[in-house]
Amino acid sequence: MTRIAYCLLVHKNPKQVGRLVRSIYCSSDYFYVNVFGNSSTKEDWNKELKEFAGDNFFVVYRYTNSWGTLQIVNAILDAMKKFACFDYNYFIDLSGQCYPLKSIDSIKKVLDDKNLAYMDFFKIPGPTWGKDGLVRLENLYYKNPFFTLRDILMNKTLGLSKNTTGKFLRLPRIKKRIPYGLEPYGGSGWFCLAKQHVDYILEYLKNKPALLNFFRRTFSSDELFFQTIIMNSPLKDTVVNDNLRYIDWLKKGVSLPAILTVNDADNLLKSPKLFARKFDIESDEAVLDLIDSQKDN
Secondary structure, eight states, X not given: OOOEXXXXXXXXXXXXXXXXXXXXXXXXXXXXXXXXXXXXXXXXXXXXXXXXXBTTEEEEEEESOOTTSTHHHHHHHHHHHXXXXXXXSEEEEEETTEEESSOHHHHHHHHTTTXXXXXXXXESSBTTTBTHHHHHHSEEEEEOTTHXXXXXXXXXXXXXXXXXXXXEEEEEOSSOSOGGGOOOEEOOSOEEXXXXXXHHHHHHHHTOHHHHHHHTTSTTGGGTHHHHHHHTSTTGGGXXXXXXXXXXXXXXXXXXXXXXXXXGXXXXXXXXXXXXXXOOTTTOSHHHHHHHHHTTO
16 A cells, blocks of 8 residues: 655644645655744644644644745755655655645555656756746855845735745855756656655765755755756656646736635646645635545546
């Protein structure tokens, strides 16, 4: 039977995260929940997640403001290391705004005995990101100390929408090449990796400390780090260029992945993908009810 090790990267809304865990929970699987920031108290998270307490369920509060930083990579690596000696077949990372489109049995059936990696990837430079990929790699990114004050003033005091412009200061790197002669690859930070791919990543990093140091100041390194390791490895031919997620990047007027609602239900229910994002139960919880009612029908 396929066993899955889940890494959940969550930032807000314990109720929605609790619903996500209930939708994927299986006592033979493993769960590592990284709670970022302080938008909710530990008491709120514990109240929502206490029903899952057990030897297969871990909750950690280790990181703060993670957007665009290496903290996401470190959180995923923490989960990989935690599960290193566990008996599982696939490692899947999810955000708190993800949700399964298929039942647990169907998800496991798709992954069963495949021993593949399902991961979006593309070479850099290339047409997908244009010059953006090289810009990320050839510069050092530092958090702008004035951004937080401006963000508080504009978003909380004036009630304006969140804007990430100016969050980082950018300086040119002296050494622009990735260490160890690795060719750069990019892609989505969400993936499904067979255990052999996770084991390779952890073993590779044991003797290659300069790689993490290089990506420490790379913008959104979670969209580069894992692809670069795997696509330069002997396992590259076992990677399927599909992360098995339904994500809408094309909705008019939205620069980030669109929040999915009941208006997207037809596309969601027809999709062969295993998971979708992003959802927000404060905006529309009915879409999740609809997905649950139609799973595998």
